[in-house]
Amino acid sequence: MKIALINENSQAAKNGIIHDALTTVVEPLGHDVHNYGMYSADDDAQVTYPMVGLLTGILLNSGAADFVVTGCGTGSGSMLAANAMPGVFCGLIVDPTDAFLFAQINDGNAIAMPYAKGFGWAAELNLQDCYRKLFEGESGVGYPKERAAIMKKNRGVLAELKAKTCHDMLTVLKSVDQELLKSAIAGEKFADLFYANSKDDAINDYLRSL
Amino acid sequence: MKIALINENSQAAKNGIIHDALTTVVEPLGHDVHNYGMYSADDDAQVTYPMVGLLTGILLNSGAADFVVTGCGTGSGSMLAANAMPGVFCGLIVDPTDAFLFAQINDGNAIAMPYAKGFGWAAELNLQDCYRKLFEGESGVGYPKERAAIMKKNRGVLAELKAKTCHDMLTVLKSVDQELLKSAIAGEKFADLFYANSKDDAINDYLRSL
Amino acid sequence: MKIALINENSQAAKNGIIHDALTTVVEPLGHDVHNYGMYSADDDAQVTYPMVGLLTGILLNSGAADFVVTGCGTGSGSMLAANAMPGVFCGLIVDPTDAFLFAQINDGNAIAMPYAKGFGWAAELNLQDCYRKLFEGESGVGYPKERAAIMKKNRGVLAELKAKTCHDMLTVLKSVDQELLKSAIAGEKFADLFYANSKDDAINDYLRSL
Amino acid sequence: MKIALINENSQAAKNGIIHDALTTVVEPLGHDVHNYGMYSADDDAQVTYPMVGLLTGILLNSGAADFVVTGCGTGSGSMLAANAMPGVFCGLIVDPTDAFLFAQINDGNAIAMPYAKGFGWAAELNLQDCYRKLFEGESGVGYPKERAAIMKKNRGVLAELKAKTCHDMLTVLKSVDQELLKSAIAGEKFADLFYANSKDDAINDYLRSL
Numbered sequence: 109m110k111i112a113l114i115n116e117n118s119q120a121a122k123n124g125i126i127h128d129a130l131t132t133v134v135e136p137l138g139h140d141v142h143n144y145g146m147y148s149a150d151d152d153a154q155v156t157y158p159m160v161g162l163l164t165g166i167l168l169n170s171g172a173a174d175f176v177v178t179g180c181g182t183g184s185g186s187m188l189a190a191n192a193m194p195g196v197f198c199g200l201i202v203d204p205t206d207a208f209l210f211a212q213i214n215d216g217n218a219i220a221m222p223y224a225k226g227f228g229w230a231a232e233l234n235l236q237d238c239y240r241k242l243f244e245g246e247s248g249v250g251y252p253k254e255r256a257a258i259m260k261k262n263r264g265v266l267a268e269l270k271a272k273t274c275h276d277m278l279t280v281l282k283s284v285d286q287e288l289l290k291s292a293i294a295g296e297k298f299a300d301l302f303y304a305n306s307k308d309d310a311i312n313d314y315l316r317s318l
Numbered sequence: 319m320k321i322a323l324i325n326e327n328s329q330a331a332k333n334g335i336i337h338d339a340l341t342t343v344v345e346p347l348g349h350d351v352h353n354y355g356m357y358s359a360d361d362d363a364q365v366t367y368p369m370v371g372l373l374t375g376i377l378l379n380s381g382a383a384d385f386v387v388t389g390c391g392t393g394s395g396s397m398l399a400a401n402a403m404p405g406v407f408c409g410l411i412v413d414p415t416d417a418f419l420f421a422q423i424n425d426g427n428a429i430a431m432p433y434a435k436g437f438g439w440a441a442e443l444n445l446q447d448c449y450r451k452l453f454e455g456e457s458g459v460g461y462p463k464e465r466a467a468i469m470k471k472n473r474g475v476l477a478e479l480k481a482k483t484c485h486d487m488l489t490v491l492k493s494v495d496q497e498l499l500k501s502a503i504a505g506e507k508f509a510d511l512f513y514a515n516s517k518d519d520a521i522n523d524y525l526r527s528l
Numbered sequence: 529m530k531i532a533l534i535n536e537n538s539q540a541a542k543n544g545i546i547h548d549a550l551t552t553v554v555e556p557l558g559h560d561v562h563n564y565g566m567y568s569a570d571d572d573a574q575v576t577y578p579m580v581g582l583l584t585g586i587l588l589n590s591g592a593a594d595f596v597v598t599g600c601g602t603g604s605g606s607m608l609a610a611n612a613m614p615g616v617f618c619g620l621i622v623d624p625t626d627a628f629l630f631a632q633i634n635d636g637n638a639i640a641m642p643y644a645k646g647f648g649w650a651a652e653l654n655l656q657d658c659y660r661k662l663f664e665g666e667s668g669v670g671y672p673k674e675r676a677a678i679m680k681k682n683r684g685v686l687a688e689l690k691a692k693t694c695h696d697m698l699t700v701l702k703s704v705d706q707e708l709l710k711s712a713i714a715g716e717k718f719a720d721l722f723y724a725n726s727k728d729d730a731i732n733d734y735l736r737s738l
Numbered sequence: 739m740k741i742a743l744i745n746e747n748s749q750a751a752k753n754g755i756i757h758d759a760l761t762t763v764v765e766p767l768g769h770d771v772h773n774y775g776m777y778s779a780d781d782d783a784q785v786t787y788p789m790v791g792l793l794t795g796i797l798l799n800s801g802a803a804d805f806v807v808t809g810c811g812t813g814s815g816s817m818l819a820a821n822a823m824p825g826v827f828c829g830l831i832v833d834p835t836d837a838f839l840f841a842q843i844n845d846g847n848a849i850a851m852p853y854a855k856g857f858g859w860a861a862e863l864n865l866q867d868c869y870r871k872l873f874e875g876e877s878g879v880g881y882p883k884e885r886a887a888i889m890k891k892n893r894g895v896l897a898e899l900k901a902k903t904c905h906d907m908l909t910v911l912k913s914v915d916q917e918l919l920k921s922a923i924a925g926e927k928f929a930d931l932f933y934a935n936s937k938d939d940a941i942n943d944y945l946r947s948l
Contacts, residue, residue: 158475184409184424191401192480199394200410205653214394229854233625265368270402272493274483283482415863434649443835578895604829604844611821612900619814620830634814685788690822692913693904703902
């Protein structure tokens with residue numbers, strides 16, 4: 109699985125801690141981590157949480173990433189922004205049981221976590237435990253398993269519902285504030301990571317045209 | 319403020335506990351609670367979490383409610399469904415500090431809480447404390463207050479972004495699965511509560527036509 | 529390691545859930561679980577949390593158990609009672625990071641957990657995760673490991689301090705309310721489990737004399 | 739009520755934050771805060787968590803304080819040390835519901851909180867909420883109130899039990915490592931705060947003789 113890590117500006121200084129925790133857990137499981145940044149508080153490209161949402165939408169709808177790990181101070185801003193996008197189902201995860209249940213019941217494609225609120229000493233341990241619950245096994249098998257069918261059905265209904273409420277991603281890209289969009293993809297490694305992995309020519313062409 | 323309470327089927331049996339906690343806190347503050355249900359596990363009208371999302375979108379976009387309090391087993395399903403709707407900014411709240419920060423930083427118009435995961439003995443105390451943080455004072459003033467301006471700016475950017483990603487609510491109502499929509503508004507008190515409070519004739523007319 | 533499970537009366541009905549979670553995790557690691565009970569809410573032998581403390585003291589000071597897993601509604605009563613005993617260092621554990629840090633930093637010989645407060649749906653998952661952190665590896669190696677020496681030193685100072693504040697266990701047994709003591713060891717499996725594992729003849733003799 | 743604040747060396751730098759949160763809440767309620775320190779990481783008098791326990795025992799058994807607020811990185815070390823002392827019943831508090839339930843059910847005379855684990859941005863809000871639950875009303879009235887009598891009975895049994903397991907405080911003071919004891923009372927404001935408030939001449943005399 110291609111897992112994209114996206115950090116916004118308020119917690120950019122923690123990108124190293126988060127990236128370490130994520131790779132420590134998921135690389136041995138055979139997943140790749142694409143660190144879209146930010147990388148430090150004073151990066152040239154400043155990514156705010158609305159831009160996180162936009163970037164999450166781009167990565168998931170283009171197939172450049174299979175899953176997005178994001179967050180912000182409380183996790184709420186980046187979660188709201190990600191969930192504003194078509195085809196994005198972003199959980200807010202605080203502890204390992206949240207992570208497990210989100211994976212098994214909701215089977216979403218993104219999570220946001222708080223990287224400031226509640227993020228104290230040894231928080232890297234909780235990150236690792238949450239990532240392990242998300243990525244170590246098959247998702248969407250339900251918990252308890254007897255309820256797998258109804259859980260799957262509800263996910264399908266939600267996905268259909270959201271397909272009706274949102275415009276498709278290419279339309280979104282064309283209609284949103286173009287300066288915001290440019291900023292969302294201005295990260296120093298965006299081009300290298302994205303175009304090598306995206307499977308959507310129309311999105312690629314549009315972003316290259318900017 | 320008109321606060322709508324929406325419970326889905328998996329936690330319907332707790333509607334009484336949640337309604338009591340909510341009214342205990344917010345009525346003395348001068349707010350009204352509209353209990354859209356479900357009211358018990360065996361209500362005729364079974365509301366699933368995708369329906370919760372749809373109903374949340376209807377209530378907020380029509381002005382029938384100023385704020386929606388919802389949730390489900392983990393809170394995630396109802397949060398995802400609510401955030402799939404235009405104009406809805408739904409936080410996932412676990413503790414009072416979450417509630418305070420969501421109100422002050424994100425200034426959303428809906429919250430989802432977990433009513434099964436972590437919901438043990440004395441959980442009604444935590445509900446009350448969360449509601450108090452959300453509804454006792456002015457929201458959106460920032461925390462810390464020195465960062466109020468940047469927080470407000472980001473909220474504005476997110477609201478504009480979401481306005482571009484989503485269809486308007488009336489379009490949504492017309493395009494979603496009409497059986498799902500009928501089920502979402504089939505609660506026994508929906509008609510009484512909604513039409514008396516909605517400020518949007520087009521939404522009213524469309525829903526009445528179903 | 530011999531791990532004793534002790535449940536008091538208010539949460540006795542959950543003994544099965546807790547015992548399952550504990551054995552699921554620790555038996556594959558090579559540890560034994562001795563379920564001292566209670567086993568259900570209507571057991572003949574009703575164990576209150578002060579009795580839990582006394583029983584914990586007996587098991588750990590006699591060597592009948594190497595570690596005690598206990599708890600109550602909030603965990604606080606059983607934790608206070610256990611820590612009132614000589615030679616008992618009982619943590620209050622809520623989440624897996626608590627469990628890990630307690631094992632590595634404090635290296636205690638007992639934990640209490642809340643089995644009512646915060647104990648909702650899927651709580652068995654958190655129990656398992658906590659037990660895994662406690663019992664899967666070597667304890668007392670410090671976190672971070674660079675601070676292992678100072679952490680070990682402080683544990684030693686605390687152990688010496690507590691050796692001065694408390695009477696020895698045999699003295700305690702002789703001086704406490706003898707009816708309370710009899711009730712603490714009245715569980716239906718106490719005699720079978722205890723006398724087969726205790727390494728302290730004086731304690732055995734005294735308890736047999738009651 | 740006289741509330742003593744005791745911070746140990748690992749979290750000494752947070753004494754200001756904790757003291758501010760505590761005074762903000764309890765002074766308007768009519769309580770006094772005695773800040774025994776530490777005050778900063780580089781204080782001359784370095785207080786470790788075993789010393790916190792000893793100091794807690796001194797303050798509560800002498801009547802110099804009615805309640806002790808302490809803690810350490812995870813809260814566990816200071817909690818264990820405090821509970822090793824005669825007459826001390828120290829809870830480990832993480833959230834406001836913990837605080838409320840500890841006050842109402844256990845009615846202890848000390849709390850420890852984690853000041854590093856889970857202590858992130860806006861943690862001062864949680865401190866204030868916890869302190870409010872502890873100190874704003876009458877303690878020991880039970881929750882739910884119907885169970886007040888049985889809760890009170892268990893507290894009494896625990897207090898009697900602990901009275902049998904521990905030596906009295908003066909005996910403790912005479913038997914513990916005298917260098918540890920001197921360090922525990924070496925804080926720069928100890929003498930001013932303690933001798934003005936202690937009600938126990940024998941403890942005063944012994945400490946003055948050191």
